Amino acid sequence: EVQLLESGGGLVQPGGSLRLSCAASGFTFSSYTMSWVRQAPGKGLEWVSAVTGRGDTTYYADSVEGRFSISRDNSKNTLHLQMNSLRAEDTAVYYCARGDDYNDLRPFDYWGQGTLLTVSS
């Protein structure tokens, strides 16, 4: 059974940093591009960042480019999102989601339960 479990959310002051993690199980982690998708309170879904299976290529939304850094540890089946220079508008539930495999681009077929980041003084 595919499982994704996020952790690391919490309350952070503006300008602060936080690192989110996502523990994956039930599939060959290194075979999939993994993404972070966020949802601000009462708002829609926003794709944030992605990293390819080997971890050699990363992608970012313009809203987080230069502040967030995505990485993965395939030996530990874990995905990370390092978030720096946090702003109030980064407040959201952050989901990790499984995406593309080596054969084709794919939708996000599995999602974690999410972890809440609140940026406030």
Place this chain on the structure above:
Amino acid sequence: DIVMTQSPDSLAVSLGERATINCKSSQTVLHSSNNKNYLGWYQQKLGQPPKLLISWASTRESGVPDRFSGSGSGTDFTLTISSLQAEDVAVYYCQQYYRTPRSFGQGTKVEIK
């Protein structure tokens, strides 16, 4: 970037009636070499993560009731719930996975009339 626009933003439908949600992309998501539309539909119930309902514009995921169907090609797509059930109350999102950034529509809230 591809912009996804859904309509309507919300709709209220009687139990057993049809619900139709439209999604329009600013660029085609049809890949000519394989004739596949890189368009998915998600259902998000209150307090839960999104759930993938339909991929490739019209392929239901395993376990998704057949009252859910997707159609369309290129830039115009539709999600239809043929006979609305109480458990279908949710927000529905379309998403293109053809280009990065992977963009979502703004969501359509479906309620019972």
